[in-house]
Amino acid sequence: MAVEGTKASISRDRILYEAEALFAERGFYAVTVREITRAARCNLAAVNYYFGNKHNLYMEVFRSLWGPRAKRIFARFESQLSAGGEVTLKGIVRALAEAFIKGHLSDEERLRHSQLMIREMARPTEAFEMVIGEVIGPFQRRMVQLIRPFMPEEIGRVALLLNIQSIISMVIHFNFVRNPIMRITGMQYDDPFTDELVEHVVQFGLNGLNGAGQGGGR
Amino acid sequence: MAVEGTKASISRDRILYEAEALFAERGFYAVTVREITRAARCNLAAVNYYFGNKHNLYMEVFRSLWGPRAKRIFARFESQLSAGGEVTLKGIVRALAEAFIKGHLSDEERLRHSQLMIREMARPTEAFEMVIGEVIGPFQRRMVQLIRPFMPEEIGRVALLLNIQSIISMVIHFNFVRNPIMRITGMQYDDPFTDELVEHVVQFGLNGLNGAGQGGGR
DNA sequence: GTCTATAGCAGGATAGAC
DNA sequence: GTCTATCCTGCTATAGAC
Numbered sequence: 001m002a003v004e005g006t007k008a009s010i011s012r013d014r015i016l017y018e019a020e021a022l023f024a025e026r027g028f029y030a031v032t033v034r035e036i037t038r039a040a041r042c043n044l045a046a047v048n049y050y051f052g053n054k055h056n057l058y059m060e061v062f063r064s065l066w067g068p069r070a071k072r073i074f075a076r077f078e079s080q081l082s083a084g085g086e087v088t089l090k091g092i093v094r095a096l097a098e099a100f101i102k103g104h105l106s107d108e109e110r111l112r113h114s115q116l117m118i119r120e121m122a123r124p125t126e127a128f129e130m131v132i133g134e135v136i137g138p139f140q141r142r143m144v145q146l147i148r149p150f151m152p153e154e155i156g157r158v159a160l161l162l163n164i165q166s167i168i169s170m171v172i173h174f175n176f177v178r179n180p181i182m183r184i185t186g187m188q189y190d191d192p193f194t195d196e197l198v199e200h201v202v203q204f205g206l207n208g209l210n211g212a213g214q215g216g217g218r
Numbered sequence: 219m220a221v222e223g224t225k226a227s228i229s230r231d232r233i234l235y236e237a238e239a240l241f242a243e244r245g246f247y248a249v250t251v252r253e254i255t256r257a258a259r260c261n262l263a264a265v266n267y268y269f270g271n272k273h274n275l276y277m278e279v280f281r282s283l284w285g286p287r288a289k290r291i292f293a294r295f296e297s298q299l300s301a302g303g304e305v306t307l308k309g310i311v312r313a314l315a316e317a318f319i320k321g322h323l324s325d326e327e328r329l330r331h332s333q334l335m336i337r338e339m340a341r342p343t344e345a346f347e348m349v350i351g352e353v354i355g356p357f358q359r360r361m362v363q364l365i366r367p368f369m370p371e372e373i374g375r376v377a378l379l380l381n382i383q384s385i386i387s388m389v390i391h392f393n394f395v396r397n398p399i400m401r402i403t404g405m406q407y408d409d410p411f412t413d414e415l416v417e418h419v420v421q422f423g424l425n426g427l428n429g430a431g432q433g434g435g436r
Numbered sequence: 437g438t439c440t441a442t443a444g445c446a447g448g449a450t451a452g453a454c
Numbered sequence: 455g456t457c458t459a460t461c462c463t464g465c466t467a468t469a470g471a472c
Contacts, residue, residue: 025341027247030246121397122394132401159418162418166388166391172395176339176340177340179340179346181383196377200381204381208425208426209422
C-alpha cells in the first residue's frame, strides 16, 4: 500500500521478513514476539503497533510475502514451460521440479517458502484457506489440464490427481526433509546436488507417470 | 520396567498416550502440560512426578511408544515381504506401501506415528538421534540391500538412495498431508481410498524404479 | 500415587513518554 | 514511529497435604 522503502515502513518490513524466517523454521508457537523484534532490531512493542498482535503478523506474512512469492514461482513455471517450444510430459515435470527445487529464489528463501506451506498443509490455520484457494488449488487445476492429454483416456479424476500429487510429494520431500537426506546420502544441498535432484525427480516422475493406468510392470 | 497395567502405572501410561497424540498433532510448543494432564484425566503435577519435566515426557514418548511401534512396523514389513515367496521389486514396494499406509495399526495411530516422525525430520530435537539411528537408518540400509539387485549394475550409491527416498516421499506425503489431499480429491481416508492409495504408490513407484539409470522415457 | 496450592517466570499486550 | 516500563495471563515446576 504505502511506498516501499520509506522510513515509515522499514521496521515493519524487517519484522515481516524476520517473522517469516522464524515461523517457517520453528512454527508459530515456538517463536516469541520478543525473538522476532530482537531479530528485526526493533522494539518489543513494534509488532503490536504494526500488526495488532502476533497472530495478525503471522497472517500478514502469508498475505504479503508468501502469497506473492508463490505467484512468482507459478509464473516462472509457466514461462519455463512455454520457453521450450512444444510442451512435453518431460518438459512439464522438469519445469515443476526446477520451480520447486532450483527456481530463481535463494536457497534459503525457497526452504522458508516450502516450510511455511507444509506447516499449513500439516496443520491448517486461517492461512490455509488462502494457501489452498489461491495457490495450491489453481496450481493443481493447471497441472491436471497440462497432464491430462498425456494420460490414457480412461484414467479417473482421482487417479490423475494422485499422479500429480506423487510428483509434488517428491519435490516437497527433497526440500523439506533435508536433515535426514543429508545425513543419509552424505550430500550437501549445493548446486551439483540440486541438479542431481532435479534430474532424479524428472526421471522418476516421468516413468511413474508413463506407467499410469497400465497396472505396473514386472 | 514395572509390570504393565498395575495401578501404579495407569496414570503414567495415560499421560504418555495422550501426550503422544497431542505432540503429534500440534508439536511440542503448542501443547501445554495442562492440556496433557486434562486429556489424561489426572492432575497437573503428575507430569512432573512421573517424568520430571515436559521435555523428558516428550523424549519418553519416543523411547517407549514411538520406537517400539516403529520396530513393529518394520517387522510387519519383513514378514509381509517373505510371505509372498519370491521377492520381487513389486513385492518390496507393496510391502512398504502397505506397512506405511495400511499396516496393522489403527488409522489414528498410524497418522500419529507419521506426524511425530516428520516433526523430527523437519526440525530435529534430541529424539532425532534415536529416530534416525535406530529406525530410519536401519530401514534405509535394508531397502538398499533389497533393491540393489533389481537396479542396473552401474547405478551410484546416491542415485539408489534417491530412488528409495522417492518411494518413501509418497507414503509420507499421502499420510501426512491429508488435509489438502482430501480437499483436492474430495476423498475420505477410508478403506477403499487407502487401498487405491496403496495401488497407486505401488504402480507409480515401480515404474519410477524400473526407469532408474536409463535417462527417462518419451 | 494423587491431589491442591502456589511459587516463579516468560509470554503477549498496552500505556504513555519522547 | 519508536522507545521504556509495566500489566496480566498462562505456563512450568515445586512444596507439601492426604
